[in-house]
Amino acid sequence: MVNSPYGGKLKISVELKDREKIDDHARGALSITPFTDFFYDSLKISDGSYSPIEGFMSEEEVESVIKKERLLSDLPWTIPIIFAVDEKVYAKVKEGEEIFLKDPNGEIYGSINVDGKFHLRKKEIAIGVYGTHDPKHPNVEDLFNNYGDFAISGKVRIFREVPLPGNRYELHPEQARDRFKKMGWKNVVAYQARNPPHVAHEYLQKVSLEFPGIDGLLIHLVVGRLKKGDYSADAILNSYEAFIDNYHKKEKTMLGSLSITMRYAGPKAAIFLAIVRRNFGATHYIVGRDQAGVGNFYDPYAAHKKFDEMDIGIIPLKFRDTFYCRKCRGITSDNVCPHSPEYRMIISQTRIREMLKQGEDIPEEIMRPEVTAVLRKGGSID
Ligand SMILES: [Zn+2]
Structure with a gap:
């Protein structure tokens, strides 16, 4: 169940x-x-x-x-x-x-x-x-x-269905539950995102799928009202489509959108967004660094602590900062990588957007080429 x-x-x-x-x-x-x-x-x-x-x-x-x-x-x-x-x-x-x-x-x-x-x-x-x-x-x-x-x-x-920004992927909780049942999933880990995937996101998703007993991953994209500089709902959805097609197992991954306005309340928003995913049937929830934060308003690990204080009936999978390390030659995190920060390729969405705008190549250590190709066609709103 x-x-x-x-x-x-x-x-x-x-x-x-x-x-x-x-x-x-x-x-x-x-x-x-x-x-x-x-x-x-x-x-x-x-x-x-x-x-x-x-x-x-x-x-x-x-x-x-x-x-x-x-x-x-x-x-x-x-x-x-x-x-x-x-x-x-x-x-x-x-x-x-x-x-x-x-x-x-x-x-x-x-x-x-x-x-x-x-x-x-x-x-x-x-x-x-x-x-x-x-x-x-x-x-x-x-x-x-x-x-x-x-x-x-x-x-x-x-009284009626209305079109939403993520329309073709928008899920109701009952629909998600039905689909999980059809897939034979009992333990589902939900991943909250509002940006196109880079390889550190992929790492969190795949490490989570490695947890014993987890049957599937719901990638649930918040695509409601956007701020200046955000990617459009289509850009996020199309890039995730390309990413899942090329880098995830179809029988273990489901893509859905959630058209709401993002609340950047850091730990409080992380809890709220996890409650919503529980309603969709998720048993586990990925909590990354600075989950649901913005700027420097929150301690990047405040959300991790919040899940220790509040029991909302969903298991948090907490992750530290993730990055490509040139010494490890792979994506890793400051939880396990012993190397100094100079070897880390830190991946900020702002920097990725700038590089796309300037027509620069985005290294494959940061973003999969299939994702970059989709985003090159245009994406962020000004
Ligand atoms: Zn390392």
């Missing part, structure tokens, strides 16, 4: 209806277009990815998550799931009402049964979640500049 969902059961609130029925249902009610992050979150709440959460969090629950790292049910949880709105919407929304959600094309796809509304204490959230209120942190910048000052809470329902 693959892993049980977090909290015991997948909470799914997808109730597919045809367009006429949706329009009838929504007639006369308030409908709004959520900011992209909440659009994605609403879909992931309803398909069970965020189980046991069934809706956007109340003020009390947000506070509990920030201060105690627990849901009101006492289950450990690290990232508040909020639905921010501006003052105009806040004024119109009434508790007890159902409001409707429109996709980026202006068509209704779901609803929230509003059970509360509140003023967002942004500074408290920034410090409580991201450990900083520095606007150089991308999520803090969003919180202060792109999110409304208020929030509404309540259960979410989704």
